[in-house]
Amino acid sequence: MIASLPMYDRPETRAATDQLWHLVREELGYGPKTLSRRQDPWADWQSPELMLSQTCGLPYRTRLRGRVALVGTPDFALEGCPPGYYHSILVVRRDAQGARLADFTAQRFAYNDPASQSGWAAPAAYAKAQGLRITDPIQTGGHAASARAVAEGRADIAAIDAQSWRLMQRHDAFAARLRVLCKTWPTPGLPCITAIAHDRAPIRTALRRAIAALDDEARSALCLHALIDIPEAAYLAVPTPAAPAAAQRANGHISG
Known part of the structure; x- marks a missing residue:
């Protein structure tokens, strides 16, 4: 199985991110011992072995929908945003x-x-x-x-x-x-996902409990407050503009 939490993983937050994953793994009783930290997250996101990761709303609605299931959306308590949303x-x-x-x-x-x-x-x-x-x-x-x-x-x-x-x-x-x-x-924030074949309910419960169990130092480092259930329809309702001109010339479509 594969687990990764790449979106806000930087040297200053790495220990807190690892703590979060270890708490999720303890709650579930299974899963990889360490997080994947590949340079390109697409390999993890598209793998049938994906247990847990975090992606962005645009990749979800344009390429990942139907291949992954939404687990929940972390809430960072951002000013001016509803819970689980960002801008x-x-x-x-x-x-x-x-x-x-x-x-x-x-x-x-x-x-x-x-x-x-x-x-x-x-x-x-x-x-x-x-x-x-x-x-x-x-x-x-x-x-x-x-x-x-x-x-x-x-x-x-x-x-x-x-x-x-x-x-x-x-x-x-x-x-x-x-x-x-x-x-x-504000638009729906960066969702946590699992491969479509996995039962997302126990993963959602484990992640919610893990967030609640973070120590004060890790919670402060990650600014992480809760896991929010945002429906798929809210992600799909966000407009998708054309890719930048340079990317259109290079790729012909929006890609990672």
Whole structure:
């Protein structure tokens, strides 16, 4: 079996993430001893041996639906969001001129991946609703890389999911060189999943109990409060914009 919790797994949170997994495993009485930490999570997400992982809403609705089952959505108690929901934070350099998204849509836009809800789909939909369009996208491969690109002047604006931004403010010195321009609307957060053939009920129960059993240090490190049941329909209702132009030329479709 395979287990992974890749979405907010960084050096400063690794011990807490491992604690969470060990508690899940103790509750279930089975499962791999350690988490998979592959560079590319798609191999885990698409494996029939997947016991537990965390993905993003966009990959779920475009590629994983029907191959995985929703276990539940972690709640990080993000300001302005219902339980289990999140939004994107659009950041620019602290000294950048401009106070509206319209001031930046023609500038260099750093995004992590065309299959990211928070890094691409949410800001693209948010811009479209205002009659705007992102015209100069630059793919970076990760939220931290996108934020760093803006801080270092290699891009002008980036969309970072709110939990990633919270962790960057805690742990990354470059975050002090950035300011929040605006926030997108809340959408369902990053769901935990299991392979479609598995019984998700005991995994959901184990994960819920494990979250409740985290010690104070691990809970603070992860900002993790609860597991929320968000229906599949809520994920499928989120609009999926076209992939960035560069990704369309390279792939022909949204991919990981």
